[in-house]
Amino acid sequence: MIIWMVGFTILLALFLLYAIIPTVFIRRYGLGITKNVRKKGGVALTFDDGPNPEYTSSLLDLLNKYDVKASFFVVGSKVNKNPEIIKRMHEDGHVIGIHHFDHVSSWILSPFQLKKQLDMTEKAITECTKEKVFFYRPPWGHFNIFTPFIGKNYGVIMWSAIFGDWKVDNCRKDLLDRLRATSSEGEILLLHDCGETLGADKEAPLHMIESLEIYLRESKEKGTKFVTLRDI
Numbered sequence: 121m122i123i124w125m126v127g128f129t130i131l132l133a134l135f136l137l138y139a140i141i142p143t144v145f146i147r148r149y150g151l152g153i154t155k156n157v158r159k160k161g162g163v164a165l166t167f168d169d170g171p172n173p174e175y176t177s178s179l180l181d182l183l184n185k186y187d188v189k190a191s192f193f194v195v196g197s198k199v200n201k202n203p204e205i206i207k208r209m210h211e212d213g214h215v216i217g218i219h220h221f222d223h224v225s226s227w228i229l230s231p232f233q234l235k236k237q238l239d240m241t242e243k244a245i246t247e248c249t250k251e252k253v254f255f256y257r258p259p260w261g262h263f264n265i266f267t268p269f270i271g272k273n274y275g276v277i278m279w280s281a282i283f284g285d286w287k288v289d290n291c292r293k294d295l296l297d298r299l300r301a302t303s304s305e306g307e308i309l310l311l312h313d314c315g316e317t318l319g320a321d322k323e324a325p326l327h328m329i330e331s332l333e334i335y336l337r338e339s340k341e342k343g344t345k346f347v348t349l350r351d352i
């Protein structure tokens with residue numbers, strides 16, 4: 121029993137040191153990460169977890185309609201399944217960054233696995249765009265102690281506003297009101313164009329896009345400026 125408890129305590133301490141403490145520290149003190157675009161102004165729309173064959177194209181249509189450029193953090197395995205969407209995203213002038221090859225937390229990745237997740241995703245994107253990748257957002261905003269070293273070639277982008285839009289109920293309840301309540305000066309908004317992630321609703325992006333359309337129409341009427349991460 122005592123051996124079991126000692127073993128458990130050691131494992132817990134290692135996990136805290138490897139995963140939890142670096143994540144809290146990096147996010148709390150903003151070490152090497154970007155959480156807003158206040159220096160530049162405007163609003164940076166960012167979308168995670170795609171591309172999705174059902175929803176990402178509709179989202180690209182919507183962004184085109186309002187002449188808004190955005191930034192997408194894509195999952196490498198889905199890029200390989202939907203290269204045409206990534207090519208269009210690039211041709212439409214959006215920024216494409218890394219969101220791991222599988223949607224897996226850095227908390228459970230070894231340094232070698234983390235490096236592989238980044239390299240494989242960059243390769244998948246580059247095959248479509250023929251351009252280097254500059255930005256990275258770790259799934260769930262999770263870091264491990266090696267992330268600052270392994271991800272040093274990328275600008276790590278977090279967010280200033282998150283809405284729980286991966287759940288249909290949240291989209292229906294107040295997504296539009298919460299989008300309207302964000303500032304037009306310096307926010308990085310985090311939305312999701314794929315609902316296949318653990319804990320998400322598959323059809324949530326449909327509802328997100330409905331609210332986003334109204335928000336974009338109103339914002340354009342007010343003269344809100346939309347920026348991409350390339351602009352910052």
Ligand SMILES: [Zn+2]
Pocket residue numbers: 168169219223259260317
């Ligand atoms: Zn994600």
